[in-house]
């Protein structure tokens with residue numbers, strides 16, 4: 077391995093060995109997950125002046141993944157030396173993962189985008205010239221203006237993923253006048269949202285620490301972190317909970333419980349059969365069902381055909397096992413968690429499957445009680461600007477998203493439908509400009525070749541990123557944002573059992589020529605205003621500072637900005653969680669009936685089957701189903717090139733069952749070619765009994781074409797290159813496990 081970990085510009089010497097020293101074990105055992113730091117016990121908190129003998133400690137919020145753990149940044153002489161977990165944070169409780177600690181190298185990464193870069197070669201060729209910010213603003217504005225004049229504002233696609241600063245980017249697009257946004261949900265969790273909202277009016281929290289029985293469907297909490305569930309799950313297991321983990325693949329989470337190696341795409345056969353047994357054996361919660369649900373009789377008739385014997389043929393889980401599962405769950409109820417999961421971008425029927433999980437929860441009465449699912453008490457309300465902002469005109473959207481997916485969150489839009497509309501020419505107007513912020517769609521949207529085609533027909537692509545992602549590398553201009561360690565972001569107050577206000581604030585001043593998204597938008601807006609007459613001048617829409625924005629958020633809050641910056645977090649005094657208000661009927665579910673809906677009124681109104689129907693299917697003979705997912709060391713395709721994280725796992729592997737490998741003459745460590753209708757990749761084989769014979773799995777995020785990513789370029793295989801385009805029929809969530817592949821020795 078080439079040593080890229082000493083950055084001359086920073087003076088910080090942060091070698092691989094040091095890093096492995098501080099987060100020992102992470103590479104060897106991803107299952108370790110979050111860990112606390114003993115050092116914190118002796119540490120008084122960031123308010124005390126001399127807290128860290130060698131420097132200063134700044135309380136902030138991680139942004140290396142979506143979890144927003146509380147962090148403590150240890151800084152000396154303007155250099156960030158180490159990131160630890162903040163023990164005061166109620167969600168992360170002092171833990172940080174390998175990625176969180178490697179945030180240091182997001183800052184000091186030699187491959188970071190350091191100044192605006194304008195493309196001089198062909199798209200993707202990697203030839204750039206350095207530009208000043210003035211030149212960059214003028215360049216962006218000129219190109220945007222050409223599209224505005226020729227095609228109008230609707231001709232812009234604005235795409236971004238959930239983070240605290242996304243609000244500014246969306247405001248920019250809205251003021252420009254485009255209705256075409258593509259945001260995070262349909263890449264990730266849209267099916268879960270639609271399925272659970274229809275059934276119980278929201279996605280519940282899970283009291284995993286006190287559950288007696290936990291059923292998880294491919295929710296790999298101990299590798300794909302979701303705070304605080306990964307910590308609570310371990311506590312729950314220590315307290316005696318039984319974990320039943322359903323996945324075609326044995327994960328670190330499966331290793332902590334009982335692994336059920338289900339035939340992929342058949343999970344709904346299992347939930348339906350579990351409901352069949354609960355009803356047939358009268359094991360369901362009769363009182364809860366009678367008082368707090370609607371549609372029981374229809375459900376009873378509906379699941380009569382879904383016997384365990386029938387489900388065994390679909391799922392390859394023995395009928396006896398299914399009966400035992402139902403009985404054990406009933407015995408443990410209400411302290412049962414049927415875990416809703418997070419990434420539900422699996423199959424074309426995922427919304428109905430997630431709905432069936434909510435229905436199973438309802439039948440068990442496993443709700444609003446200790447150890448069960450519950451709705452949390454809510455967030456600390458934050459204020460904000462009194463923005464008189466017209467919501468964008470969704471009806472003008474070119475993919476008819478709101479008509480075709482009436483139950484999806486329309487403000488999120490959907491990638492698969494909009495890409496199809498562009499490529500099939502069904503869009504009523506051309507889409508010529510693409511502004512991409514904090515998102516890497518060339519990696520995160522399935523069927524890379526199609527995304528490339530969509531890019532080819534764009535006149536202008538502007539990417540705002542911190543590093544040369546695959547998408548940024550294909551852009552016409554890359555604008556460098558400051559990392560989360562160099563800037564003040566809007567505050568946030570997450571929901572949870574304990575309210576708090578967290579802050580993300582600079583640990584060090586901005587490096588290189590990076591700027592915040594708010595400053596970047598201001599710069600572009602001022603130039604655009606020179607070219608174009610907007611109803612509201614864009615500059616007027618952004619005539620505020622981040623500090624003013626944060627102050628507005630804190631209006632009426634129990635803490636002011638200066639104190640919050642000093643403390644790093646505000647916590648509400650601890651209160652016990654109140655259970656029972658939904659069970660008693662004091663609180664209503666946010667469904668049309670106010671109850672949990674076994675028969676969904678919302679689905680009826682929108683023409684969808686009101687009860688989940690299982691449809692049988694056949695595999696493609698001789699081929700394997702491609703499965704994807706995440707691992708503890710990386711976030712999506714965002715940080716495989718981070719020097720420290722890269723050193724933990726430099727290249728991905730395809731998990732292949734030993735029997736499949738033997739048939740094809742493949743040995744562990746051989747390179748193989750994986751081929752589908754959409755594309756082909758070369759990747760190393762990991763021959764392991766931890767995967768079923770009908771499937772192949774690879775971790776997402778490798779096989780980058782960006783030559784700017786000097787550590788990871790050309791290494792491993794990109795799963796999105798193999799996946800054919802598919803989406804859930806109700807939510808438009810991309811469906812990433814519908815592709816079959818061939819594997820041959822390379």
Ligand SMILES: Nc1nc2c(c(=O)[nH]1)N[C@H]1C(S)=C(S)[C@@H](COP(=O)(O)OP(=O)(O)OC[C@H]3O[C@@H](n4cnc5c(=O)[nH]c(N)nc54)[C@H](O)[C@@H]3O)O[C@H]1N2
Pocket residue numbers: 139236237238260263264419421513514515516517519520521522540541542543545557558559560704705706711712713714776795796812
């Ligand atoms: N094949 C396959 N595809 C998947 C998945 C999978 O498992 N397999 N998972 C899916 C899931 S669950 C999700 S949520 C999506 C996620 O997909 P995306 O939303 O595209 O990914 P992110 O990791 O959120 O964002 C990535 C980009 O943001 C940049 N970035 C990071 N910090 C900053 C910052 O401070 N400022 C700016 N401007 N940029 C920053 C990163 O460098 C990176 O290029 O992918 C989905 N796609």
Ligand SMILES: Nc1nc2c(c(=O)[nH]1)N[C@H]1C(S)=C(S)[C@@H](COP(=O)(O)OP(=O)(O)OC[C@H]3O[C@@H](n4cnc5c(=O)[nH]c(N)nc54)[C@H](O)[C@@H]3O)O[C@H]1N2
Pocket residue numbers: 141142264265293294295296297299300301302322323324325327338339340341342343417418419420422703704705706707708709710711712773813
């Ligand atoms: N370290 C780390 N943590 C993360 C992320 C990250 O990138 N890295 N991303 C965050 C985000 S945005 C998300 S959405 C979550 C994702 O969290 P998860 O959804 O828990 O994680 P994935 O790794 O996407 O795992 C999906 C699992 O589903 C299994 N699976 C595939 N097909 C089937 C099937 O038909 N049935 C069943 N039962 N299982 C199946 C796969 O084998 C895989 O193990 O993680 C979050 N946390």
Ligand code: SF4
Pocket residue numbers: 138139140141142143144145168171172173174175176177301
């Ligand atoms: S799970 Fe890791 S990367 Fe994600 S926010 Fe927490 S410390 Fe950061």
Ligand SMILES: [Mo]
Pocket residue numbers: 263264265418419
């Ligand atoms: Mo996600």
